[in-house]
Amino acid sequence: MYEFFKIDDRVLKAAEEAEQKAAPYLAKISETQRYNQEKMQAAFMQAGVSESHFVATTGYGYGDRGRDVLDEVYARALGAEDALCRYNFVSGTHTLTVALFGVLRPGDTMLSVTGMPYDTLRGVIGITGDGNGSLKEFGINYEQLDLLPDGTPDYDGMETAITPKHRMVYIQRSRGYSLRPSLTVEEIERIVKIAKRRAPDCIVMVDNCYGEYVQKMEPTAVGADLMAGSLIKNPGGGIAPTGGYIAGRRDLIESCAYRLTTPGTGREIGCTLGNNRELFMGTFHAPNVTGEALKTAVFTAALFEGFGFDVTPRYDEPRADIIQAVQLREREALCAFIRGIQQGAPVDSFVVPEPSPMPGYDCDVIMASGSFTFGSSIELSADAPLREPFAAWMQGGVNFNSGRLGAILAAQSMLNAGFLNL
Template sequence: MVEQFFHIDPSIARMAEEAEEICREAFARIDGNAEYNGMKVLSAFIENNVSESHFAGTTGYGYDDRGREVLDRVLAQVMGTEDALIRHNFVSGTHAITTALFGVLRPGDRMVSLTGLPYDTLQPVIGIVPGGHGSLKEFGIRYEQLDLLPDGSPDYARMADAVKGARMAYLQRSRGYSLRESLSVAQIERIAGIVREANPGALIVVDNCYGEFVERREPAQAGVDLVIGSLIKNPGGGIAKTGGYIAGRADLIEQCACRLTAPGVGKEVGCTLGQLRGMFMGLFFAPTVVAAALKTAVFSAALFERLGFEVYPHFDAPRTDIIQAVKLGTPEGLSAFCRGVQKGAPVDAFVTPEAWDMPGYDSKVIMAAGAFTMGASIELSADGPMREPYAAWLQGGLTWPSGKTGVILAAQSLLESGVLRRDG
C-alpha cells in the first residue's frame, strides 16, 4: 500500500510485506499489553475523579492548583508509587533525573551506577566528564560504576559488593547509545533484591525513559524507590508539549520537589500555565501510542535484518523499551538511514538531517526528527553519534501506519544511496 503514495522499489516493498507478516505474533503481544495498560490508566483517571475543571491551569505561584495535584495522584497510581511529581517545567528527562539526584543525595554520599556508564547527557551532571557547572562531583558526591559484562548484561555477581555503603544504586533501563539489551522489569526486580539484601538503606533509582507502558509493570512495582522519565517520550503520548516526572516514595518526592522549587515550598507552588490538558490527555493516550512505537520498532528489526543488517533487539525478542538499534556500519549508511526516516515525517519531511555538535554529547550527532513537538522521541525519530559502530537508534511512531512508512523510506534511502544493493 505504501507504494501508492511514495516511490518505493519493488524489492523493498516485497521485503516489507514479508517482514510485517512475520511480526503478527509480536504485534498481538503488544496489543495485549496496550489494552492492559490502557485500562490501568483509565481506572486511575476515574478513581481520582478527573474533571474538566482540572484542565484550567493557574498563573503566578499556582497555589491550590487542583489539576496539578490530581495529575500527581493519577500518575502515582499508574506507576504504583506513593506520590509523584509531574511538571511541565522539567525541560527534559535529564533535568528530571538531575532534580532527583540533587534532591536526595547529600555531600559525602556515594552513588553507584549498576548499569555501567550512564547516558551521555547525564555524564556532565555527575561530573564524569567536564562541560557543566555545579555537578554532583563539585558538591562532594562520589560516583562509582559497575560495568556491564562483555555481553551487555548486568553483573549480578558483583552487585552486592558494589553497593555496600552506598547511598544510591542507580539503574538506566534503556540502552542509550549502546547495543546492550535494555533492562526488563523482572531484571530490575532481581537487582533491587540484591541491593536490599546487601544494603537495606540504599536508595534504588531508575531512569525509566523509553520504558513506560512497554510492559504491564513499572519499576516501582518491582521494589525501587524512584522512577524518572520525560513527557516528550512515552508517558506524554505525543500530546504533552514538554515536561517530565519523578514518582516514588512520598518522602523522597518531597525532597525532589524542594529541589525543583525551594526548601519549605516543595509541591505547594508551581503554576501550570494551561499545560494540564495536554499532560492529562497525553498520559491517557500513552499506552496506545507506545504500542504504535513498539510495532514500528519490531517491524524495523524484521525488515532490516532481512536486508542484511545487525539489529538490536531481534524482531521477536521481548521488548523492554521502544528503542530499536540498527547497525549501519558506516557514516554513509547512518546518514542515509536518517535521511529516509526524515522523509517519512509529517513535519519537515523536506529537511535533510546533518550531523552537528549537539549539547551534552562528545561526538557529532545526526538526528531525523520531523515532529509536532521538537525533540519528542515518542514521535518517529532516528539518531546516532557519528562514531563506531555507526548505528541508528530508532524510536517512536505516533501511529503504526506513519511509523511503518518511515521505516520503509529508510530502507529506500539506503538503496538510493548505494549502501544497499538492489538485490538486497
C-alpha cells in the same frame, strides 16, 4: 500499494514479508497495550479527573487542583506511592538531575550498576565537563559497576560491589547510545532485591526513559524507590509539549519537590499556565501510543534484519524500551537511513539531516526528527553519533501505519544511495 510515494517493488515485498514474520509479536504488543490502557483508564477514574482540572493557574499556583490530581494519576498508573509531574522539567536529564540532587547529600555515594550513564548525565555527575554545579562539586561521590561483556547486569559483582556506604544504587533502564540490552522490569526487580539485601537503607533509583508502558508493570511496582522520565518520550503520549515526572516513595518525592521549588514550599506552588489539559490528554493516550511505537520498532527490526543488517533487539526478542538499533556498518549508509526516516516525517519532511555537534556529546550527531513537538522521541525519530559501529537508534511512531512507512522510506533511501543489495 503506495499511491503517494515512489517505493521500489522489492522494498515493498520485503516489507510485506517482514510484517508477516513479525505478526505474532505485534499481536502480543496489542495485548499489553490493552492492559496498560485499562490501567490508565482506572487511574483517571480513581483520581476523579474532571474538566475543572484543566483550568489554567498563574502566579504562585496555590490550590492548583489539576496539578495535584495529575500527580495522583501518575502515581496510580506507575504503581508508586507518589509522583511529581511538571511541565517545567525541561528534559529527561533535568528531571533526573532534580531527583538526584533532591535525595543525595554531601558525602553520599551513588553507585551505577549499569555501567557508564547516558552522555548528558555525565556532566551532571561530574564525570565529564567543567564540574560547575555537578554532584561531584557538591561532594557527592560516584562509583560504577560495569556491565558484563555481553551487556547484561553483573549480578554476582553487585553482591560485593554494593555495600551499606552506598546511599544510592542507580540503574539506567534503556541502552542509550550503546548496543547492550535494555533492562526488563524483572531484571530491575532482581537488582532491587540484591541492593536491599546488601544495603537495606539505600535508594534504588531508575532512569526509566523510553521504558514506560512497554511492559505491564513499572520499576516502582517491583520495589524501586525512585524513577524518572521525560514527557516528550513515552508518558506524554505525543501530546504533552514538554515536561517530566518523578515517581516513587512519598518521602523521596517530597525531597524532590523541595529541590524543584524551595524547601518548605515544595509541591504546593508552581502554576500550570494552561498546560494541564495537554498533560492529562497525553498521559491518557500514552499506553496506546507506546504500543504503536513498539510495533514500529518490531517491524523495523524484521525489515532490516531481512536486508542482512544486525539489529538489536531482534524482532522476536523481548523488549524493555521503545528503542530499535540498526547497525548500518558505514557512515554514509547511516546517513542515508536517517535521511529516509526524515522523509517519512509529517513535519519538515523536506529537510536533509546533516551531522553536526550537539551539547553533551563527544562527536557529531545526525538526527531525524520531523515532529509536532521539537525533539520528541515518542514521535518517529532516529539519531546516531557519527562513530563506530555506525548504528542508528530509532524510536517512536505515534501510530504504526506512519511508523511503518517511515521504516520503508529509510530502506528506500538506502537503496537509492546504493547501500541495499536486493
